[in-house]
Amino acid sequence: xxxxxxxxALVVLASVLLAACQPAAPAAPAAPAEQPSAAPAEKPTxxxxxxxxxxxxxxxxxxxxxxxxxxxxxxxxxxxxxxxSSVEDWVSAMIIEGLVLVDPAGKYQPVLAKELPxxxxxxxxxxxxxxxxxxxxxxxDFNCDxxxxxxxxxxxxxxxxxxxxxxxxxTLTCVDPFTVEAKFTKVYAPYMRLFNFILPDNAGKxxxxxxxxxxxxPIGTGPWVLKEWKAGDQIILEKNASxxxxxxxxxxxxxxxxxxxxxxxxxxxxxSEINVLWDLVESDFPALEKLADKNVGYxxxxxxxxxxxxxxxxxxxxxxPADATNxxxxxxxxxxxxxxLQMATDKQAIVDALLSGNVKIGSTVLPAGDFACPQxxxxxxxxxxxALLDEAGWKMGSDNVREKDGVKMELKITSxxxxxxxxxxxxxxxxxxxxxxxxxxxxNVPSDTLFAGWSSGGLRKVGKFDILLYTTGPFGGDPDSHLxxxxxxxxxxxxxxxxxxxxxxRYSNPDVDAWLDEASATTDMAKRAELYCxxxxxxxxxxxxxFLYERLLLSGYNKSLQNFxxxxxxxxxxxxxQNWWLKK
Amino acid sequence: xxxxxxxxxxQAVFTLLIISMIIFGLISAVPGGIxxxxxxxxxxxxxxYARLRAKYGLDDPVPVRYVKWLGNLAQGDWGNxxxxxxxxxxEIGDRLPNTLxxxxxxxxxxxxxxxxxxxxxxxxxxxxxxxxxxxLALAGxxxxxxxxxxxxxxxxxxxxxAPGGGPLLPGSGMRTPGEAFNLxxxxxxxILPVTMLSLVSAAGYMRYMRASxxxxxHKDYVxxxxxxxxxxxxxxTRHALRNALIPIITLVGLDLPYLFGxxxxxxxxxxWPGIGRLFFDAxxxxxxxxxxxxxxxxxxxxxxxxxxxxxxxxAIDPRITLS
Numbered sequence: 001x002x003x004x005x006x007x008x009a010l011v012v013l014a015s016v017l018l019a020a021c022q023p024a025a026p027a028a029p030a031a032p033a034e035q036p037s038a039a040p041a042e043k044p045t046x047x048x049x050x051x052x053x054x055x056x057x058x059x060x061x062x063x064x065x066x067x068x069x070x071x072x073x074x075x076x077x078x079x080x081x082x083x084x085s086s087v088e089d090w091v092s093a094m095i096i097e098g099l100v101l102v103d104p105a106g107k108y109q110p111v112l113a114k115e116l117p118x119x120x121x122x123x124x125x126x127x128x129x130x131x132x133x134x135x136x137x138x139x140x141d142f143n144c145d146x147x148x149x150x151x152x153x154x155x156x157x158x159x160x161x162x163x164x165x166x167x168x169x170x171t172l173t174c175v176d177p178f179t180v181e182a183k184f185t186k187v188y189a190p191y192m193r194l195f196n197f198i199l200p201d202n203a204g205k206x207x208x209x210x211x212x213x214x215x216x217x218p219i220g221t222g223p224w225v226l227k228e229w230k231a232g233d234q235i236i237l238e239k240n241a242s243x244x245x246x247x248x249x250x251x252x253x254x255x256x257x258x259x260x261x262x263x264x265x266x267x268x269x270x271x272s273e274i275n276v277l278w279d280l281v282e283s284d285f286p287a288l289e290k291l292a293d294k295n296v297g298y299x300x301x302x303x304x305x306x307x308x309x310x311x312x313x314x315x316x317x318x319x320x321p322a323d324a325t326n327x328x329x330x331x332x333x334x335x336x337x338x339x340x341l342q343m344a345t346d347k348q349a350i351v352d353a354l355l356s357g358n359v360k361i362g363s364t365v366l367p368a369g370d371f372a373c374p375q376x377x378x379x380x381x382x383x384x385x386x387a388l389l390d391e392a393g394w395k396m397g398s399d400n401v402r403e404k405d406g407v408k409m410e411l412k413i414t415s416x417x418x419x420x421x422x423x424x425x426x427x428x429x430x431x432x433x434x435x436x437x438x439x440x441x442x443x444n445v446p447s448d449t450l451f452a453g454w455s456s457g458g459l460r461k462v463g464k465f466d467i468l469l470y471t472t473g474p475f476g477g478d479p480d481s482h483l484x485x486x487x488x489x490x491x492x493x494x495x496x497x498x499x500x501x502x503x504x505x506r507y508s509n510p511d512v513d514a515w516l517d518e519a520s521a522t523t524d525m526a527k528r529a530e531l532y533c534x535x536x537x538x539x540x541x542x543x544x545x546x547f548l549y550e551r552l553l554l555s556g557y558n559k560s561l562q563n564f565x566x567x568x569x570x571x572x573x574x575x576x577x578q579n580w581w582l583k584k
Numbered sequence: 585x586x587x588x589x590x591x592x593x594x595q596a597v598f599t600l601l602i603i604s605m606i607i608f609g610l611i612s613a614v615p616g617g618i619x620x621x622x623x624x625x626x627x628x629x630x631x632x633y634a635r636l637r638a639k640y641g642l643d644d645p646v647p648v649r650y651v652k653w654l655g656n657l658a659q660g661d662w663g664n665x666x667x668x669x670x671x672x673x674x675e676i677g678d679r680l681p682n683t684l685x686x687x688x689x690x691x692x693x694x695x696x697x698x699x700x701x702x703x704x705x706x707x708x709x710x711x712x713x714x715x716x717x718x719x720l721a722l723a724g725x726x727x728x729x730x731x732x733x734x735x736x737x738x739x740x741x742x743x744x745x746a747p748g749g750g751p752l753l754p755g756s757g758m759r760t761p762g763e764a765f766n767l768x769x770x771x772x773x774x775i776l777p778v779t780m781l782s783l784v785s786a787a788g789y790m791r792y793m794r795a796s797x798x799x800x801x802h803k804d805y806v807x808x809x810x811x812x813x814x815x816x817x818x819x820x821t822r823h824a825l826r827n828a829l830i831p832i833i834t835l836v837g838l839d840l841p842y843l844f845g846x847x848x849x850x851x852x853x854x855x856w857p858g859i860g861r862l863f864f865d866a867x868x869x870x871x872x873x874x875x876x877x878x879x880x881x882x883x884x885x886x887x888x889x890x891x892x893x894x895x896x897x898x899a900i901d902p903r904i905t906l907s
Contacts, residue, residue, distance in 0.1 A: 068761045073865075074865065076665065076666075076667030076668035076669070077667070077668055077669055082669060084618075084621040084622070084667075085621060157635070157639075158639065160636055160639070162625065162627040162628050162629070162632060163629060163631070163632050164627040164628075164629055164632075167629075167631075210664065210669045211669070215668075215669055215670075216668070216670070230857065231675065231678040231679060231857060231862075232678075232679055232682075232856075232857025232858070232861055232862060233757060233758060233759070233857040234757075234761050255761045257757065257761040258757075258855060258857070259756055259757075259855055260756050260852060260853060260854065260855035264737075264755065264756050264855070267741065267742055267751075267755070268756075271750050271751055272750075273750065273751075273754075273760075273761075274761075448614065448617070448620065451620055451623055451624065452620065452623075453619060453620070453623050458623075472624070481626035481627050482626050484626065485626035486626070498630070500630045500633075502624060502626065
């Protein structure tokens with residue numbers, strides 16, 4: 001997609017120039033601005049325990065100073081109701097807080113709430129207790145009215161925020177200024193994720209949302225206040241003088257600098273011109289290691305996402321069958337074939353060769369957080385894989401490619417073009433599967449083509465692929481919506497459901513459906529965890545997807561910055577930024 | 585004259601209309617677009633998705649969207665950016681001064697380098713210096729702009745260190761983050777992008793200047809001036825140079841919009857917060873109100889400058905008439 005857009009940009013520019021009989025611009029590819037493939041993470045690095053009490057020891061907090069965070073992308077708006085990109089999410093999370101957020105361990109923590117919300121036995125009433133004495137940076141008090149306003153705002157017409165869960169709230173009552181009680185029309189299992197941002201009730205008129213001054217000068221309860229935004233250049237945040245924690249934030253200001261690319265950011269990190277570089281990916285590990293002597297390290301968190309192979313159970317002619325058993329994939333619909341492919345995949349070798357061994361191999365759809373469900377990693381065994389294919393009737397042909405009933409075992413693997421790491425992964429897989437008699441053909445497409453929606457005939461939506469290589473998983477806390485949209489049979493995109501859902505494997509298992517339905521009908525966390533774990537186990541038996549490795553959410557930083565942590569959620573590096581300080 | 589201007593104006597409007605149709609069609613033909621951000625988010629319900637599509641006006645077929653866009657433009661409304669929600673024209677207004685600054689300074693240095701060197705080269709035709717200069721000019725014209733820019737960054741911002749530590753010259757942005765504005769800081773940030781832009785285009789201008797000067801100094805009126813006994817430097821400045829500059833002025837006029845095109849490369853490479861970078865980002869996000877606004881303004885600039893060049897021609901050369 002990026003290439004396509006480069007070309008488009010150039011073609012359009014050229015056509016304009018030609019229109020005036022001008023020489024066309026040299027058709028040279030400009031340095032691509034890196035798109036952040038939301039990369040996720042483990043490695044709770046060498047983060048010192050928050051040292052709150054100033055004493056005489058060398059680790060005592062030194063307040064003051066400023067830091068610069070580099071980002072290859074610029075936010076458009078800083079209003080959670082309108083945000084649509086990850087850079088907008090974390091920048092606004094420095095200013096705007098929510099009732100409950102996901103901490104660096106992937107667990108829910110109360111932030112503006114006094115404690116985690118509680119549900120009644122029927123799961124239909126949820127109660128939040130709010131912290132008292134909190135003020136917005138404009139001096140107004142934070143209380144239940146702001147929660148109510150936020151609900152109205154999310155459900156208003158111009159809002160672009162997800163209405164999942166919010167739309168099931170029948171009434172929201174302020175029992176007292178600091179107790180919020182919501183009655184739901186039906187159980188909303190992942191209720192913890194609700195109200196992960198709170199807007200002040202004086203933010204603006206809802207029907208005029210797009211024109212709010214707030215959109216580029218947000219007001220929140222967080223540690224920072226936006227002081228200046230130079231478009232295309234930098235955003236300056238200053239400490240919120242009325243922040244609720246005494247003496248915090250420690251730093252005086254945080255500057256967010258827009259950079260041309262991640263590569264430039266790496267250089268600037270090495271020369272200490274920036275303190276933090278947002279959004280690295282696993283393939284940046286070698287470059288990071290080179291900067292180790294410049295006091296540069298990284299912080300990361302396992303996001304719950306996996307780099308994975310998505311196997312298509314249905315036909316690949318683009319007919320998008322709602323039930324793949326009626327129109328099965330000629331090769332991949334056979335479980336034995338899928339098992340053989342996983343057995344012939346040496347995941348550890350991929351991680352070691354391409355990622356310097358810095359990530360864990362994929363073994364479960366739920367690797368982290370409150371609902372983690374570890375599973376036995378798959379076994380790498382070429383002989384067994386070959387035996388399985390023999391058993392399934394796939395005989396080795398004279399050209400070293402297996403065949404059955406005249407069908408060659410030739411599979412296409414597709415990813416978004418231009419991603420070097422994925423291209424390398426595909427080549428490694430090609431080599432790994434060759435001795436098995438599986439011919440893997442690499443056929444990458446621009447990401448816009450791959451990820452396009454149903455109405456524009458996105459090849460993933462209509463099923464025009466054998467194997468896809470990309471990253472997905474339950475990001476940012478609760479797996480409810482991810483598991484439903486990726487593994488429930490109702491989420492198979494087809495004409496019947498107007499192409500909604502992300503179950504691109506066209507995977508259907510009645511047990512999985514039943515567990516997911518049951519889990520989404522209860523607020524009992526322990527029960528839900530058990531049901532999701534059943535699902536995770538069943539997925540590894542049915543193999544609609546082969547998990548290659550766990551993704552990390554990564555940022556590089558100069559280690560003089562203390563208490564720098566990553567939350568595996570939209571908050572990203574903006575976790576408890578009030579505790580950041582610079583060690584000399 | 586008035587009739588001529590009216591005719592050119594109507595032509596321009598018609599051309600812009602055609603251009604707008606073509607680019608609108610091209611932008612709409614790109615798969616994906618702004619809605620891709622919501623495509624894979626399991627928390628975005630089907631209803632949310634439909635509401636958002638409608639909000640962005642993407643439900644209408646492309647021709648309908650085009651007519652709506654054109655209708656709004658007729659009333660002076662360029663539309664709001666999909667990304668920032670601000671009026672597209674404000675997004676451009678924020679960045680225009682930065683682009684103008686970079687382009688203006690670059691153009692100044694381009695001409696300051698190209699004109700004297702071109703003249704010198706012409707006057708000492710076939711001398712060693714002339715040969716060196718023309719060879720360098722050819723090499724300069726053949727340099728891919730983006731490659732040259734990256735090379736500058738590698739040499740001056742990565743390899744070479746300032747005496748006090750840190751890179752010799754900053755390779756991105758227009759000021760040091762967190763520092764109050766100061767002129768020296770701005771100049772330091774401008775050195776690399778201006779070098780890239782001016783060296784490459786100076787090469788071209790130098791060749792034009794040389795050719796133009798060579799043509800003029802063999803004209804009869806120059807010989808006459810010499811024959812009258814005028815000192816050589818007066819012959820050159822008063823008679824030769826003035827005439828030789830005419831085609832250069834034309835070229836500068838025609839090249840102005842092209843300079844904005846060059847801004848896309850320069851600003852993307854050096855993270856210069858100008859229109860070029862805005863255009864590039866908008867293209868990546870298919871933010872079509874901003875894309876359309878930038879492109880239409882570029883197109884209008886090109887047309888306006890070609891009309892201006894025609895007018896200047898008639899002013900400086902009485903033999904040409906507008907008809």
